[in-house]
């Protein structure tokens with residue numbers, strides 16, 4: 001009788017060899033949401049991979065058309081405009097039904113605002129606009145303009161109704177800004193598209209906010225922005241980096257970050273780079289922004305609600 005166990009091992013070894021011989025690495029890049037999006041897939045069939053990667057990029061583009069605050073025609077911008085117009089006419093804000101994606105991100109955003117005691121707050125829109133303008137004009141926002149804009153910031157200025165998938169803004173001029181969470185959500189959605197296409201060894205990276213699936217031979221090695229030499233290994237996990245020093249404007253020697261402390265209306269001046277790893281990219285993205293505002297001590301309370309997330313503060 002042939003040695004059955006030996007036959008099995010030989011068959012298994014050949015299977016493994018042929019698996020690794022078939023699987024190839026495919027890499028794609030596209031600019032979407034104003035950043036370079038990279039998709040890497042290890043798989044066998046080029047046609048399947050290409051089709052799935054295109055579908056994943058298209059999903060990100062559609063999400064940008066829903067959530068961008070740079071595009072006046074996005075669902076988000078139309079929503080805020082419509083609310084202000086109704087206030088003009090009737091003195092009150094209407095309930096407005098929104099798409100599944102927008103509702104999902106708004107619902108999560110409310111939760112992050114509550115859990116972070118307002119450090120994460122998507123109503124920072126009017127304040128963000130003042131700081132963008134300050135950068136263009138080369139002079140800091142006037143304190144009285146900042147004070148006015150801050151009147152429009154607050155998690156209590158809007159509400160959601162799950163049954164009707166609707167949102168209502170309670171004050172004229174409230175302006176959402178999903179910049180701290182939308183990219184992470186888009187990464188998760190693109191990742192999902194690849195999984196549904198049957199691909200498992202995948203990476204989706206949106207300018208450093210990324211998510212990886214199963215590891216390729218040798219694992220996923222990810223460069224981290226705080227160190228040129230260090231690489232981290234990730235598997236079935238997401239990572240996002242935030243921090244005061246990534247985008248900032250400088251006035252009188254002080255660097256003000258693009259991340260706003262909603263309590264003051266000022267861009268952060270703290271030096272930290274904050275890197276979060278979490279099961280999903282939208283959690284990592286939102287937590288990285290929230291923890292940047294909170295700092296290491298105050299972040300602890302928020303992180304209790306996310307036991308599967310890990311945060312690293314680096315003072316470069």
Ligand code: AMP
Nearest residue numbers: 119120121122179180242258259260289
């Ligand atoms: P990120 O780079 O992920 O930390 O997101 C920063 C972006 O989120 C900014 O460019 C703003 O559009 C928006 N943002 C700024 N401050 C806050 C905040 N405290 N809470 C929520 N979103 C914010």
Ligand code: MG
Nearest residue numbers: 180285286289
């Ligand atoms: Mg973020």
